[in-house]
Amino acid sequence: MLPQETVRRKRSGETLTSDEIARFIAGVTDGGVSEGQVAAFAMAIWFNGMARDETVALTLAMRDSGDVLAWSDIDRPIADKHSTGGVGDNVSLMLAPVAAACGLAVPMISGRGLGHTGGTLDKLEAIPGYTIMPSADLFRRTVKDVGCAIIGQTADLAPADKRIYAIRDVTATVDSVPLITASILSKKLAAGLQSLVLDVKVGNGAFMTDAAEAETLARSLVEVANGAGVKTSALITDMNQPLADAAGNAVEIANCIAFLKGEKAGTRLERLVLAFAAEMLVLSGAETDRVRADAKAAKALASGAAADVFARMVHALGGPSDIIENADAYLPSAPVIRQVIAAQSGYLSVCDTRGVGLAVIELGGGRSRPDDTIDHRVGFDRLLPLGTRVEKGDEIGRVHAANTEDAGRAAQRLAAFYPIAPEAPALPPDILTRISA
Ligand code: URA
Numbered sequence: 274m275l276p277q278e279t280v281r282r283k284r285s286g287e288t289l290t291s292d293e294i295a296r297f298i299a300g301v302t303d304g305g306v307s308e309g310q311v312a313a314f315a316m317a318i319w320f321n322g323m324a325r326d327e328t329v330a331l332t333l334a335m336r337d338s339g340d341v342l343a344w345s346d347i348d349r350p351i352a353d354k355h356s357t358g359g360v361g362d363n364v365s366l367m368l369a370p371v372a373a374a375c376g377l378a379v380p381m382i383s384g385r386g387l388g389h390t391g392g393t394l395d396k397l398e399a400i401p402g403y404t405i406m407p408s409a410d411l412f413r414r415t416v417k418d419v420g421c422a423i424i425g426q427t428a429d430l431a432p433a434d435k436r437i438y439a440i441r442d443v444t445a446t447v448d449s450v451p452l453i454t455a456s457i458l459s460k461k462l463a464a465g466l467q468s469l470v471l472d473v474k475v476g477n478g479a480f481m482t483d484a485a486e487a488e489t490l491a492r493s494l495v496e497v498a499n500g501a502g503v504k505t506s507a508l509i510t511d512m513n514q515p516l517a518d519a520a521g522n523a524v525e526i527a528n529c530i531a532f533l534k535g536e537k538a539g540t541r542l543e544r545l546v547l548a549f550a551a552e553m554l555v556l557s558g559a560e561t562d563r564v565r566a567d568a569k570a571a572k573a574l575a576s577g578a579a580a581d582v583f584a585r586m587v588h589a590l591g592g593p594s595d596i597i598e599n600a601d602a603y604l605p606s607a608p609v610i611r612q613v614i615a616a617q618s619g620y621l622s623v624c625d626t627r628g629v630g631l632a633v634i635e636l637g638g639g640r641s642r643p644d645d646t647i648d649h650r651v652g653f654d655r656l657l658p659l660g661t662r663v664e665k666g667d668e669i670g671r672v673h674a675a676n677t678e679d680a681g682r683a684a685q686r687l688a689a690f691y692p693i694a695p696e697a698p699a700l701p702p703d704i705l706t707r708i709s710a
Contacts, residue, residue, distance in 0.1 A: 276306045276314075283317035291330035298334035301433045311437055315446035323451035328493065329500040331451065335459035336501075338433035342380065342465035347417055349378040350557035354549055355461055356472040357490070358390035359479055360630040361515030361656070364472065364546055365393045365423060366529040367574075370582035371550045373420025374573035376559055380416045381423045382430065382464050386639045388480070389630030391520065394425050395639070399523040399649035401603055403592040415589040420582055422590065431459040448480075454493045458501065468504040468557040470549055471495065475705065476513035478626025484509070484705065491708045499710040504556055506709040510545060511701045514624040514659045517542050521638045521652015523604040524673060528654065530600045533580035541658065541703050547571055548704060607650040607673035611680040613687045615663040622694035624659055632686050636674055648675055653687060660700055663693065 279297045283289060297314065300306030306314075323331065344351050352372060356362055369379045383393035394405045405425040407415070415422035426435070434456050441447050441456075461469055471494050474480075475487035491507040498505035518540070519528040528537070537543050550570035551563060560566040573579045580597050588594040593603050633639055637648035656670040663669060670687055674680035 276310045280313045286321050294330040295334045298433050302338040311440045312444045319446045319449045328451040328497050331455040332458045335433045336462040340429040341463050347378045352377045352468045352553050352557040353466050354470045359474045359512040360626050361517040361520040363517050363525040367546050369421040370579040371573050372553050373582045374578035375569050379421035380464050389627050396522045396525045399526050400592045419585045431463045434459045450493050454497050470552045471507035473507050473509045474512035479512035495708050508704050509706045518656045519654040522649040524652040524654045605650045609674045609680040611672045611684050612668045613670045613684045615667045618664045619693040619695050620697045621659050621661045621691050622698045625690040628690045
């Protein structure tokens with residue numbers, strides 16, 4: 274069928290067959306389908322949506338547009354997690370090592386910052402020597418020998434998604450549940466996973482600010498991934514404040530290393546990392562009992578096994594061998610570090626989380642254009658969690674900036690992002706809902 278016929282049928286609200294979706298996506302990959310046709314196809318889907326079977330067919334066609342990895346030489350369960358993105362969301366950096374230390378193999382394909390949210394790859398590039406684009410052989414060896422490797426999407430992995438995503442980005446068609454579902458899952462399925470846990474974020478620092486929308490996306494992702502043969506569940510988690518006590522690149526790696534050394538015990542971040550690790554263990558079949566899975570994940574962290582896996586992954590992918598012991602010697606530091614002080618006594622009541630993410634970009638820690646270079650040194654750290662009681666003059670966080678002007682501006686903005694109220698706020702739970710097949 275001609276591509277314009279497929280576009281016409283979708284535009285008219287008809288249901289596409291798996292075959293015609295596969296043919297259209299083959300044309301996207303080999304260039305037979307023009308940019309205008311891709312844009313029209315995406316817009317037709319944006320307006321008319323897709324039935325579940327169509328979304329499954331689109332996901333599989335996009336997965337099959339490039340290499341699909343197989344891990345037959347690894348006898349551990351092949352598992353992964355994906356987050357829809359947030360601020361101070363560095364969970365992947367610690368979760369992959371915790372899961373690997375518990376016996377899973379985690380070939381994690383991660384992305385760069387998108388909009389106001391940070392990207393795992395940008396954070397990892399703060400580590401000198403770490404290669405986010407290793408050869409296929411090094412990627413495989415690292416997953417096999419260490420248990421996890423966090424890398425970027427290579428040109429051979431779901432290339433149809435790369436082309437469609439770039440066109441969606443400039444045609445106002447990013448925010449479509451079937452398109453987001455196929456885009457995220459095509460890359461994850463191409464990594465050859467057996468199970469996948471999704472972190473669907475909701476709140477003022479997430480792409481989905483509304484709980485009902487987050488649930489619709491989570492259900493779509495879970496149903497389509499399971500329909501495509503990968504055991505998948507989703508946790509909908511709160512993103513109404515930065516998750517780590519840091520937001521930026523080097524500062525989030527420093528936070529990750531402190532976490533792996535046991536210095537972030539009792540935080541929301543720790544609760545979420547361990548909850549995701551236990552979910553991965555149960556979903557993958559590595560553990561049948563949730564209580565045992567919780568204990569296993571906690572032990573992997575407390576024993577230092579996860580820190581050891583992280584160190585070995587960093588070294589295998591080109592970074593230093595002693596990043597855990599000597600992080601300060603390797604991570605780039607900003608020339609100006611400024612405290613942000615509470616202007617009055619009371620409770621940190623709410624946070625403009627999206628504002629924090631945008632402020633990181635304005636400091637130079639993110640991009641306003643795709644080809645911008647990032648200043649890995651800048652961002653915020655020592656951020657206090659919401660609900661903290663502060664006295665006038667207490668530190669509520671710190672700014673890391675390239676110069677004093679940027680530091681002053683960011684400090685003022687950070688103080689405004691955290692209004693202080695006389696009453697302690699009512700806070701949502703860390704995990705709002707679990708969605709399974
Ligand atoms: N992340 C992706 O990879 N794709 C989307 O469409 C949205 C977020």
